[in-house]
Amino acid sequence: MDRKQIKGYALGIIGSACYGLNPLFALPLYQQGFTPDSTLFYRYFFAIILLAILMKYHGQSFALKRNEIVPLFTMGILFSLSSLTLFLSYNYMDAGIASTILFLYPIMVALISAAFFHEKLKPITIFAILMAFWGISLLKENGSGKPMNMIGLGLVAISALSYAIYLVAVNRSVLKTMPTEKLTFYSILFGISVYVVRLNLLTDLQPLTTPSMWMNAIGLALMPTVISLITITVSIHLIGSTPTSILGALEPVTALFCGVLVFGESLTFMNIIGILMVLSAVTIIVTVKPISRFIRYEQLQYIRWRRK
Numbered sequence: 627m628d629r630k631q632i633k634g635y636a637l638g639i640i641g642s643a644c645y646g647l648n649p650l651f652a653l654p655l656y657q658q659g660f661t662p663d664s665t666l667f668y669r670y671f672f673a674i675i676l677l678a679i680l681m682k683y684h685g686q687s688f689a690l691k692r693n694e695i696v697p698l699f700t701m702g703i704l705f706s707l708s709s710l711t712l713f714l715s716y717n718y719m720d721a722g723i724a725s726t727i728l729f730l731y732p733i734m735v736a737l738i739s740a741a742f743f744h745e746k747l748k749p750i751t752i753f754a755i756l757m758a759f760w761g762i763s764l765l766k767e768n769g770s771g772k773p774m775n776m777i778g779l780g781l782v783a784i785s786a787l788s789y790a791i792y793l794v795a796v797n798r799s800v801l802k803t804m805p806t807e808k809l810t811f812y813s814i815l816f817g818i819s820v821y822v823v824r825l826n827l828l829t830d831l832q833p834l835t836t837p838s839m840w841m842n843a844i845g846l847a848l849m850p851t852v853i854s855l856i857t858i859t860v861s862i863h864l865i866g867s868t869p870t871s872i873l874g875a876l877e878p879v880t881a882l883f884c885g886v887l888v889f890g891e892s893l894t895f896m897n898i899i900g901i902l903m904v905l906s907a908v909t910i911i912v913t914v915k916p917i918s919r920f921i922r923y924e925q926l927q928y929i930r931w932r933r934k
Contacts, residue, residue: 702816
C-alpha cells in the first residue's frame with residue numbers, strides 16, 4: 627500500500643468516525659435541557675457559517691439557477707427531516723443503536739431503486755437485505771432487558787428513509803452536477819427553516835449560556851458535518867468511492883463507542899451480533915453496482931468539479 631492509499635484510508639476512517647460523533651455533542655445538550663429542535667438549529671446555523679467560509683476559500687460561487695431553487699428547498703426539507711427524526715429518536719432509544727439502524731440507508735436506496743427505477747436486485751443484494759433485517763430483530767432488547775421502543779425505531783427508520791430519498795433524488799435531479807459543498811450548504815440553509823418554524827420563529831430557541839453549551843453546539847456543526855465532509859471527499863479522491871463507503875461502517879461503531887463509554891449505554895451479546903450483521907449487510911450492499919453509485923454521491927460530484 628503506497629502513501630497515497632494510506633492517506634486515503636486514514637482520512638476515510640477520520641471522516642466516518644467524525645460523522646458518528648453526533649451523540650457525543652448532542653446528548654450533553656439534551657442533559658442540559660435542550661430540545662432536539664434547539665440543538666439542531668445551532669448545528670445547522672454554525673454549519674452554514676463554516677461551509678460558507680469553506681466555499682469562499684475554494685472560490686465557489688453562491689449563485690443559483692432558477693431551476694435549482696425548488697429542488698434545493700426540497701432537498702433541504704428531506705435533509706432536515708432526516709436530522710430531526712434521528713435526534714428525536716435519541717429520546718426513546720440508545721444513540722448507538724439508533725445510529726446503527728440509521729446506517730440502513732444504503733439498503734433503502736437499493737429498495738427505492740428497485741421499486742421505482744426498475745433496477746434489478748441481485749441475489750447477493752436480497753441476501754444482504756434479509757440479513758440486515760434479521761440483525762435489526764436482534765436489537766429488540768437493550769442491555770437492561772427492556773424491549774426496543776417502537777416510537778424510537780419508527781423515528782430512526784424515517785431518518786434513514788429520508789436520507790435514502792435525498793441521495794436518490796439528488797442523483798436524478800438538476801442538482802446532480804452541483805459541487806458537494808454548495809449542495810450541502812444550500813440543503814442546510816433551506817433545511818434550517820424547519821427549526822425556525824418549529825421554534826415559533828425562534829421565540830422558543832434555548833440560548834447558549836455556558837462554555838460547554840457553545841463547545842457542544844459548535845462541535846456538532848464542525849465534526850459530524852464539515853470535517854466529515856472534507857475528509858471523506860479527499861478519501862474518495864485517493865482510494866475511490868467503494869472503499870470509502872465501506873469505511874462508513876465506522877459511523878455507527880463510533881456512535882456505539884460514545885454511547886457505551888461516555889453515556890453508559892449497554893449492549894447484550896445478541897445486540898453485538900445484530901450490529902455486526904447490519905454492518906456486514908450494508909458492506910455487501912455498497913459493493914454491489916449500481917447501488918454503490920448513490921453512496922457518497924455528493925462527494926464524487928465535488929471531485930469531478932474540482933478536476934475541471
